[in-house]
Amino acid sequence: MSTSTPRRGKASGGRREATRQRLYDAALSLIAEQGYDATTVDQIAERAGVAKGTVYYNFGGKEELYTALLEWGVSRLAETLHAAIPAPEEGVDDRESLTRVLRAGVVFIGEHEELARMLMAEAWRTNRAWYATVHQLRNEAIGVITGQLEKLAERGRLRPDLDTGLASTALFGMVVTVALNWRNLQPERPVEDIHATLAHMADGLIGPAEGPA
Amino acid sequence: MSTSTPRRGKASGGRREATRQRLYDAALSLIAEQGYDATTVDQIAERAGVAKGTVYYNFGGKEELYTALLEWGVSRLAETLHAAIPAPEEGVDDRESLTRVLRAGVVFIGEHEELARMLMAEAWRTNRAWYATVHQLRNEAIGVITGQLEKLAERGRLRPDLDTGLASTALFGMVVTVALNWRNLQPERPVEDIHATLAHMADGLIGPAEGPA
Amino acid sequence: MSTSTPRRGKASGGRREATRQRLYDAALSLIAEQGYDATTVDQIAERAGVAKGTVYYNFGGKEELYTALLEWGVSRLAETLHAAIPAPEEGVDDRESLTRVLRAGVVFIGEHEELARMLMAEAWRTNRAWYATVHQLRNEAIGVITGQLEKLAERGRLRPDLDTGLASTALFGMVVTVALNWRNLQPERPVEDIHATLAHMADGLIGPAEGPA
Amino acid sequence: MSTSTPRRGKASGGRREATRQRLYDAALSLIAEQGYDATTVDQIAERAGVAKGTVYYNFGGKEELYTALLEWGVSRLAETLHAAIPAPEEGVDDRESLTRVLRAGVVFIGEHEELARMLMAEAWRTNRAWYATVHQLRNEAIGVITGQLEKLAERGRLRPDLDTGLASTALFGMVVTVALNWRNLQPERPVEDIHATLAHMADGLIGPAEGPA
DNA sequence: CATGAATGAGCCTTCATTCAT
DNA sequence: GATGAATGAAGGCTCATTCAT
Known part of the structure; x- marks a missing residue:
């Protein structure tokens, strides 16, 4: 549904950007609550509603x-x-x-x-x-x-x-x-x-x- | 007032209390540097100069x-x-x-x-x-x-x-x-x-x- | 009815289920030999040919x-x-x-x-x-x-x-x-x-x- | 009856034998409940009302x-x-x-x-x-x-x-x-x-x- | 782009054993 | 005879990271 055009000029609908923002929000709220160390990548991914691998795909770590x-x-x-x-x-x-x-x-x-x-x-x-x-x-x-x-x-x-x-x-x-x-x-x-x-x-x-x- | 008599309280002259103090000092300096989560019990024990088990023997965790x-x-x-x-x-x-x-x-x-x-x-x-x-x-x-x-x-x-x-x-x-x-x-x-x-x-x-x- | 189609249920063809079965077999033989307490998760993982974390990923503990x-x-x-x-x-x-x-x-x-x-x-x-x-x-x-x-x-x-x-x-x-x-x-x-x-x-x-x- | 007497007339009150019996009873009840592996020497000593070292002194392990x-x-x-x-x-x-x-x-x-x-x-x-x-x-x-x-x-x-x-x-x-x-x-x-x-x-x-x- | 199963280093904790007193 | 503080090897579990799909 989203993966429409694999090769496109530039916009592509910003799916990636949306994912990143979801991860920002999730990470921010979790880290504010629990601290950096106590927050797991699993939690972030779950709250953002994406798979764990997506965090690595988008941010590297x-x-x-x-x-x-x-x-x-x-x-x-x-x-x-x-x-x-x-x-x-x-x-x-x-x-x-x-x-x-x-x-x-x-x-x-x-x-x-x-x-x-x-x-x-x-x-x-x-x-x-x-x-x-x-x-x-x-x-x-x-x-x-x-x-x-x-x-x-x-x-x-x-x-x-x-x-x-x-x-x-x-x-x-x-x-x-x-x-x-x-x-x-x-x-x-x-x-x-x-x-x-x-x-x-x-x-x-x-x-x-x-x-x- | 405390470390006066070698034998008092329980058995060996305040050995336990001395150990505890060493652990306090070690934990304090490490946690101040790195935070609670990032500080390991191994580090604390090492800095205090005792075995890891001693932390558990003295404080429970x-x-x-x-x-x-x-x-x-x-x-x-x-x-x-x-x-x-x-x-x-x-x-x-x-x-x-x-x-x-x-x-x-x-x-x-x-x-x-x-x-x-x-x-x-x-x-x-x-x-x-x-x-x-x-x-x-x-x-x-x-x-x-x-x-x-x-x-x-x-x-x-x-x-x-x-x-x-x-x-x-x-x-x-x-x-x-x-x-x-x-x-x-x-x-x-x-x-x-x-x-x-x-x-x-x-x-x-x-x-x-x-x-x- | 199950292992028929390579892609079904979720993603990769029953990889997860295969892992679970390997763990069952390994655990069963080890526990029968040694008893529950004496059997370590390391042993189970090793006999099943998977990493230790896999036990936790699949069964929780x-x-x-x-x-x-x-x-x-x-x-x-x-x-x-x-x-x-x-x-x-x-x-x-x-x-x-x-x-x-x-x-x-x-x-x-x-x-x-x-x-x-x-x-x-x-x-x-x-x-x-x-x-x-x-x-x-x-x-x-x-x-x-x-x-x-x-x-x-x-x-x-x-x-x-x-x-x-x-x-x-x-x-x-x-x-x-x-x-x-x-x-x-x-x-x-x-x-x-x-x-x-x-x-x-x-x-x-x-x-x-x-x-x- | 066994290791007769290192030094003392003979009886000495059988303090040692009494201790051993207390340890037998404690160990038996605990192991029956929990099994050998799950029973700790600490528990045995505590139930027997003796210090942990006493187990080793009397039985070796x-x-x-x-x-x-x-x-x-x-x-x-x-x-x-x-x-x-x-x-x-x-x-x-x-x-x-x-x-x-x-x-x-x-x-x-x-x-x-x-x-x-x-x-x-x-x-x-x-x-x-x-x-x-x-x-x-x-x-x-x-x-x-x-x-x-x-x-x-x-x-x-x-x-x-x-x-x-x-x-x-x-x-x-x-x-x-x-x-x-x-x-x-x-x-x-x-x-x-x-x-x-x-x-x-x-x-x-x-x-x-x-x-x- | 995204997924999720698998990994393994590293962590907290337990516990049989030792030993100075 | 007995004690209990200290030990350290070993075990269960977590989690950041990788990778095949």
Whole structure:
């Protein structure tokens, strides 16, 4: 029914792409639940509704599938955070810029909870094959925050002795912890509650909304 | 107090207890590096310098060893944080009290990095056999922070709209992330640098050192 | 009806079924020799000429393989004994009917010695997982004998005080013991010798061939 | 009685002998339940209320303990059966003599059920280290029966074409099967019921009680 | 493209045995 | 005489991977 044309120009209906996506979804949900090691290729294949061999046909192996998944996640998060930075033309206040980035992080985690969970579990394991990938993701995300802090620093809105690298790491950890906890323990709570608390914390670095110190 | 008399408890002078401790140390370092699943009982036994069967003789199994390890860690962290709360007689300022607890957390992670790493990797996996244990640890730690925030709230030193539960989670995530990052990436940096940044962030909740609201 | 077409059922021409049969044969001969506990999965796989994993792929485990084997044996023996009961139309004498069933038992054991040996070794262990299966087999076999005795009883050819249940158990034990002993110690002896002795014993219940009580 | 006394007057309280007996009892009950392979030295030691090392101190190993147990059982059964043979002076009928031996067998199994169960499970395994011992037991028991049959044969009370060896095996199997089944399934039934059925069966060989030469 | 039977290295666990006390 | 901590060979089972169809 599908194997219509064996040799075709290009499209072919994307059966392969559909299979890959099914495998991504299956792997993501399973690994988020159980971790990489505890998730078997059998489980992934079953949840994706394909035969086990198909995983190997499409990705070459378990690790490759996972790495692909990770990279897919990296792109998503990076895109999202970058998109949250207001364009200069918008004339948005620097503090508000930072705030928007943080909120984007919370929202992202809310919507990609499994990805976040999966990444956090791997984030502290420095000797895994894919550590480089995970690390790069963190840097990309934290980098966006650092960027915002540096803009604030340039305009003297930050305590002069503040280490922006350290501070952005702190903000990042805060965002992830709170967001994940939110999904875990009080998923019904509105994003705004979560975000408000984080904004307060950020004020420790900048000072409240408008007024200077 | 324990290894005093060579013959006590049961038979040979604490031989069993010594073996157990060796196994704890070996398991902790290995699991911190590789994770629970990726660590084999063979590795643990080898690093502890005992035969594989000894793990089973002493703990009954891999999972039991891990659980015992976790519980040992729970006690340690809880003790440390509680001990950091200034006694009322000391007449320590509330803000300073919170600061001390946070610093204790950083110091603890600095000294028990492996334990922290191990716990973080499991903290987001809600379906493991030992999730309850891990969760309890988090609550205990976060609870100490919440306690401090509530004292501040009572005295009106906190923004009235602040959710102390959420805020303490944020502080906790911040502390762990920063501390672990510190050990990972810039271990030579003095604790004070780390702590100073965290204190600034906490000010977002309270306002800087002295000044009233 | 089965091995006819190379491609049927699922995919490759009964490859799976062939593997299973090889495993049955291997397991049966090994367990008959050594007993269940003393037989390893490695041995079974080796004798069957497959990899160890294949046992697990096909049966799920050692115990399941054994249970399957037992059930296969149950069916065989039950079929054989039932088939030995003369049809009413044959107009066979009741005494001769019993005799035929007993002979069928001896022949069966002669031809399926390993199965018999395996079952006898387990028959007295009341706390094994598969005891129910073994017990059912015994009942099925003994039941056929009981049936014949009852027909004799109805026609007054049995001592009126005879407990047919007990008597059929006795006949069953006699048949199995003698048959197994025959294969063990004097395998060259013709079946008829064996059967003749058993027939004499049965006469204790019925009285010799023709003559009524 | 055996390794007399290394150093001590003589008795010393027989502590060693008591320990050995406790181990016999423990091993017998466990092995009857679970079989030799499935019974661990730990279980035996625990049920006997001694430390594991004690088993090795007293018997040298698991197999030696089992062999000793077997030999102890052999002696018991042989003694019992021999004791059941009426002395010539008693002037007991030959048929009655056989009957007494069979009844003694049933009674013995009733009273030493665990031993019987244990022996039956091993009786068909021809390649065990202790097969010789088990085989010898069987022969001893069956030999007593054969002896009785031969006496009957000499006096012409047996069908002339009967193979006494085969017949005694049949009687033996019958006795064991029925006796064990009795304990298993209807332990409340009086021995007499059991014995009566067996006596009827034996009549198949001899002819009922009465008949003169 | 996809399948699923088969594989075998490697893992967790058991358990008979040893030995210092 | 007895003990129990320690051992390590061996067994059952899992699972990533291969490959013929």
